Each structure stands twice: as structure tokens, then as C-alpha cells.
Amino acid sequence: MDVDAIVAGGGPGGAAAASLLAQAGLAVLVLEKAQFPRQKACGGCLSPKVLSLGLDVEEVIEDVIEEAVFAAPGETAITYRSHTPLAYMVRRERFDQLLLNRAEEMGARVLYGYRVLQAREIAGGVEVVSDRGTFRAPLLIGADGALGATVRSFRRPRPRIALAMDARLSGADGAHAAWRGKVLIDFGGVPFGYAWVFPTACDLSTGVLGAKKRVHRLRGYLDRFLERQDLTCGSKTVSGWPLPYPAWSLRPVIGRRVLLVGDAAGLVDPFTGEGIYYALRSGLLAAKAIAEGGRRRAKRYQQLIRDAFEQDLRGASLLAALIHRAPGWSFRALRRHPGAIEAFVSVLIGRLSYAAFLRKVAQGVFAAGWRGLAGLKSEG
Numbered sequence: 559m560d561v562d563a564i565v566a567g568g569g570p571g572g573a574a575a576a577s578l579l580a581q582a583g584l585a586v587l588v589l590e591k592a593q594f595p596r597q598k599a600c601g602g603c604l605s606p607k608v609l610s611l612g613l614d615v616e617e618v619i620e621d622v623i624e625e626a627v628f629a630a631p632g633e634t635a636i637t638y639r640s641h642t643p644l645a646y647m648v649r650r651e652r653f654d655q656l657l658l659n660r661a662e663e664m665g666a667r668v669l670y671g672y673r674v675l676q677a678r679e680i681a682g683g684v685e686v687v688s689d690r691g692t693f694r695a696p697l698l699i700g701a702d703g704a705l706g707a708t709v710r711s712f713r714r715p716r717p718r719i720a721l722a723m724d725a726r727l728s729g730a731d732g733a734h735a736a737w738r739g740k741v742l743i744d745f746g747g748v749p750f751g752y753a754w755v756f757p758t759a760c761d762l763s764t765g766v767l768g769a770k771k772r773v774h775r776l777r778g779y780l781d782r783f784l785e786r787q788d789l790t791c792g793s794k795t796v797s798g799w800p801l802p803y804p805a806w807s808l809r810p811v812i813g814r815r816v817l818l819v820g821d822a823a824g825l826v827d828p829f830t831g832e833g834i835y836y837a838l839r840s841g842l843l844a845a846k847a848i849a850e851g852g853r854r855r856a857k858r859y860q861q862l863i864r865d866a867f868e869q870d871l872r873g874a875s876l877l878a879a880l881i882h883r884a885p886g887w888s889f890r891a892l893r894r895h896p897g898a899i900e901a902f903v904s905v906l907i908g909r910l911s912y913a914a915f916l917r918k919v920a921q922g923v924f925a926a927g928w929r930g931l932a933g934l935k936s937e938g
């Protein structure tokens with residue numbers, strides 16, 4: 559099979575890259591281990607940034623969020639209402655299928671049920687061994703996740719990871735109706751993370767996310783959270799998956815022929831766990847760098863990724879360190895400081911950068927003093 563690029567993994571990152579490459583007239587082969595539609599552990603929450611990518615995904619949006627409830631154990635919850643959408647809810651089985659269908663419509667060849675086992679550089683290209691045959695191409699896009707075969711084949715150091723667990727609640731009709739159009743973000747119940755309730759058209763995604771080193775039994779946090787929220791009715795499908803933390807310096811390229819996108823490149827917001835936007839955008843940037851051609855495409859991709867994400871992901875790491883270390887204190891600061899919750903929501907929906915938010919926090923701290931800002935002692 560004569561192809562210009564192989565894409566390992568047909569999630570959002572792989573599908574976005576394959577679509578744009580095929581649209582640019584390149585011959586693309588996607589190797590996807592699953593049969594679609596497949597379930598994926600995910601909250602299915604898209605920030606408005608995703609829609610700004612122009613991918614036309616409106617047909618699979620199942621709920622539009624205009625209210626966010628922020629909570630922390632022992633604290634009065636903060637409810638934030640907006641006149642513009644704060645987020646969009648999808649189910650991954652439909653969202654991912656739509657994107658991969660689009661890639662096929664653009665001309666990409668997708669082989670479902672092909673698991674990549676190993677990849678290596680050979681003269682003039684890359685050789686990819688799957689459980690159903692070996693393929694060669696001048697370029698490989700690794701879109702098969704943080705601990706996927708691409709990353710493992712090239713012996714990249716394992717990223718630091720967070721653990722996330724999603725419990726899909728079906729048949730919880732009363733609870734589902736109560737959560738239409740709004741989300742709950744609950745800080746402090748999980749070490750270095752949070753718990754959530756997100757609605758879709760027919761069920762609720764609930765879940766927990768926490769730093770791997772700090773959480774010992776994620777399922778226990780999830781069960782306690784569901785009990786606290788009185789979400790114990792209906793049937794529940796639980797699945798978990800690791801989420802990579804981004805490196806301080808992003809390195810999404812291996813050699814000159816392997817470009818990593820999405821989770822494989824460690825592109826996940828370390829504060830929110832948002833990864834779909836980063837997967838889509840990095841997929842598009844990888845395709846752009848390749849389609850522009852030239853010997854420097856890998857370097858160009860590296861630069862595009864650093865320009866697009868590095869500052870912001872560093873800011874997100876700093877904010878995560880601040881809020882997850884002292885969730886109660888941060889929560890009270892958000893409630894007491896005028897304008898803080900608006901600024902915080904603006905960061906979550908991508909209207910304000912993390913760097914700008916942190917500058918505001920620093921200005922507030924200097925203006926009010928640490929105690930004045932929160933009115934309370936730090937949790938230390």
C-alpha cells in the first residue's frame with residue numbers, strides 16, 4: 559500500500575490529522591485498533607475553544623451548558639450562570655465516529671480492528687507493524703495515546719500521569735432532568751483533582767480525576783462523591799484511563815519522521831483534564847506542517863505546538879499546583895474576591911489565558927494581602 563503518512567489511532571487527534579492531510583491531497587492510512595462506534599472513558603465536555611476550530615460538530619452536541627456549579631466539601635457552592643455557552647456535551651462514541659467518517663469522506667483509508675504493535679524508523683521512512691500486517695510510509699503520526707504503541711516503540715520516558723474515572727449513569731431520570739444545561743465541578747474531594755457531573759442527551763457522565771501518586775483507590779472517591787450528590791439510582795458503567803501531564807518543554811516529535819498528537823504528545827490541560835481540544839488542534843497542526851512539505855516539517859510542527867500551547871499549559875500547571883494544594887482556601891478566595899469567579903470561568907472556557915488569570919491573582923494578592931484576599935488562613 560503506497561501512502562504518504564500512516565496515522566496510528568483514530569481518536570480525535572488522529573481523525574483531525576487524517577482529514578486535513580487527505581483534504582490536502584495526501585494518501586493517508588489510519589490504523590485503529592477498535593471497531594467503531596466504541597466507548598471511551600471521557601466526560602464528553604467540549605470547551606467553546608473546540609467549536610472555534612471550525613470542525614462542524616454541531617450535529618453530535620447533546621446539551622449546551624450555561625450554568626456551572628462549583629463546590630468543595632464543607633463550603634457553600636457557587637453557582638455561575640452565563641448568557642453564552644460555557645461548554646458543549648457530546649458522547650464520545652458519536653463524536654469520534656463523526657470525525658473519523660469525515661476523514662474517510664475526505665479520502666483517508668481507515669482500517670478498523672488493526673492494532674499497532676510496534677513502529678521503527680527505516681531508511682526513508684517508518685515501518686509500522688500491526689497485528690494484521692506491516693505498513694510503510696515516509697511519515698507516522700502517533701495518535702494512539704500517552705502509553706500507546708508509538709510512544710512505547712521509541713522508548714520515550716513515561717509521562718507523569720493523572721488517573722480519571724468516568725461513571726456513566728443511565729436511567730437516573732430525575733437526576734438527569736435536574737442536571738440538564740448545567741455542570742458540577744467539585745474540588746477537594748479527590749487529592750490533586752476534582753469530581754464532576756456532566757449531562758448528555760440521555761445520561762449523566764460523572765467522574766473523578768486525581769494525581770496518580772496521591773490517589774490510592776480512585777473508585778472509593780467516585781463512590782463517595784456519588785453518595786454525596788445522591789446519584790446512586792439508575793445503572794452505572796464505570797471506566798478509567800490515565801491522562802498524561804504535559805512536560806514543561808513540549809517535545810511532540812521523534813526524529814524527523816514521527817509526529818505525536820493529542821495524548822501521545824502529552825497535550826492535556828493539567829488543571830481541567832481537557833484533552834479533546836488539544837488532540838484536535840495538534841492533529842490539525844501536524845497535518846498543516848506535513849502538507850506545507852519540506853525537510854523541516856518536523857521542526858516546524860514542534861514550533862507550531864510550542865507557540866500554540868506551551869505558555870498556556872505551563873500556566874495551567876501553576877494554577878493546578880495552587881488550587882489543588884489548597885482547594886478550600888482557593889474556593890473561598892474565588893467567592894470573596896470581586897470578579898474572581900468571572901475570571902476563573904473565562905479561563906475554563908478559553909476566553910482568558912492562564913497567564914492573564916495568574917497575573918490577576920498576583921495583583922489581587924498584592925493589593926489585598928494573602929489574608930485580605932481570602933479572608934482566611936491558607937490550608938498550608
Ligand SMILES: Cc1cc2nc3c(=O)[nH]c(=O)nc-3n(C[C@H](O)[C@H](O)[C@H](O)COP(=O)(O)OP(=O)(O)OC[C@H]3O[C@@H](n4cnc5c(N)ncnc54)[C@H](O)[C@@H]3O)c2cc1C
Binds near residue numbers: 568722765799835
Ligand atoms: C475519564 C476521563 C474523562 C475525560 N473527560 C474529558 C472531557 O470531558 N473533555 C475533554 O476535553 N477531555 C476529557 N478527557 C481527555 C480526553 O479523553 C483525551 O485527552 C482525548 O481523548 C485525547 O484524544 P486522542 O485522539 O489523543 O486519543 P484517544 O481519544 O485516546 O484516541 C486514541 C485512539 O487510538 C486507538 N489506539 C490506541 N492504541 C492503539 C494501537 N496500539 N493501535 C491502533 N489504535 C490504537 C484507540 O482505540 C483510540 O481510538 C477525559 C479523559 C478521561 C480518562
